[in-house]
Ligand SMILES: Nc1ncnc2c1ncn2[C@@H]1O[C@H](COP(=O)(O)OP(=O)(O)OP(=O)(O)O)[C@@H](O)[C@H]1O
């Protein structure tokens with residue numbers, strides 16, 4: 488009985504200590520990002536990797552999501568004889584919710600997992616120790632530029648997802664199902680306000696932060712062996728997905 | 744001068760270092776020998792605080808680096824050049840960029856100065872033609888040499904070499920020894936060397952330290968070391984399986 492309590496206690500302290508480490512990891516990455524010398528060339532490099540790697544998959548998934556929303560929206564709206572609102576319905580759904588969340592998922596799968604694997608391998612092959620021993624802060628060199636880059640790249644990718652998604656639903660709704668092009672855009676123009684765009688923007692920013700934070704942390708502290716790296720990669724993807732959805736709920740509830 | 748006082752370090756119940764006391768004389772090369780897995784790399788990693796001890800102190804130029812905050816620690820670390828056992832080259836950049844990396848990150852040198860210095864160092868380790876290759880495209884011995892070039896690029900006061908010649912053919916091994924000796928003669932750094940290349944490494948060492956059973960069993964100049972009556976040292980030099988060191 489006592490040993491069970493002890494084990495629960497130890498588990499709880501370990502978890503809390505782990506959360507504390509994760510949080511201070513994020514804080515030092517952000518803090519070091521503002522310390523000179525600024526690593527502009529690294530930030531540009533990582534924007535390029537994040538953006539280029541994820542662009543095609545974001546565009547593709549945006550297009551298909553938009554097309555599916557065209558069909559589904561048409562099907563539900565027709566029940567109320569409101570097909571002409573298709574444009575507005577898909578655009579709202581994409582801008583506020585699906586755009587940020589799905590493009591964050593795509594970036595996690597495409598870039599986040601690669602980050603975890605790369606940093607994990609660098610840990611296992613002592614490259615992180617080598618940086619440290621050259622008096623180069625590995626968090627500043629490896630993590631901070633990725634954090635900044637993801638903050639810049641994520642909203643852009645989300646915007647691309649949104650636009651292509653709307654185009655997808657236009658293709659289905661207007662070209663395939665015969666909604667009038669005028670009402671598709673007029674409905675969109677009338678119902679979308681700046682706040683919708685803004686909340687999507689805030690979401691994409693914070694998702695970008697979550698992805699680099701979790702994936703870099705998991706990779707950075709991966710046990711130095713092949714299984715450690717693969718486990719860190721898996722964990723980083725799963726944890727990012729969960730945190731994105733949980734954080735999405737909170738943001739939606741306060742920004743509605 | 745580096746001084747290690749009563750150093751203890753264990754990993755999850757396995758006690759590796761059990762009270763190491765050792766002084767590395769300034770401007771000299773001290774070689775640490777010992778059986779595989781006895782804790783040489785662990786000891787070396789304490790010298791620039793990549794590992795923190797469970798107990799004990801490490802003094803570098805009379806500063807205790809064990810509890811030093813990061814900023815001051817980085818100032819101390821700037822005095823070190825380190826060759827890791829696995830070379831630890833950054834695998835996303837070419838050999839040239841790896842060797843140039845500390846210069847680019849830590850100095851204001853111009854591109855031409857960097858190019859000249861890096862090419863000179865690569866030439867010295869026999870990798871003159873290999874600058875454009877990625878670490879993954881090199882053999883184990885070539886990685887070691889590239890790591891050596893990187894460790895020496897900043898003209899450090901103290902250089903830590905973790906097995907610079909392991910995995911090299913005998914000819915290359917002695918040319919690396921000569922290179923270390925030549926660099927040492929030029930720059931006069933304090934060298935700490937881990938090596939299994941015995942007895943050749945004795946020729947370039949000023950002192951030899953024997954680590955066994957978690958403590959320093961012997962510290963003496965090579966000549967005295969080879970003649971030592973200490974049964975641990977004799978067993979090790981002669982490579983006997985019977986004796987005070989238990990391996991298997
Ligand atoms: N990070 C670590 N976690 C757990 N155990 C470790 C760690 N680092 C080293 N050890 C253990 O410490 C002991 C000494 O390891 P070390 O790498 O110092 O050996 P070594 O003397 O350098 O051997 P070699 O000559 O083969 O390189 C080993 O038994 C190893 O298992």
Ligand SMILES: [Mg+2]
Nearest residue numbers: 783784828905
């Ligand atoms: Mg070793």
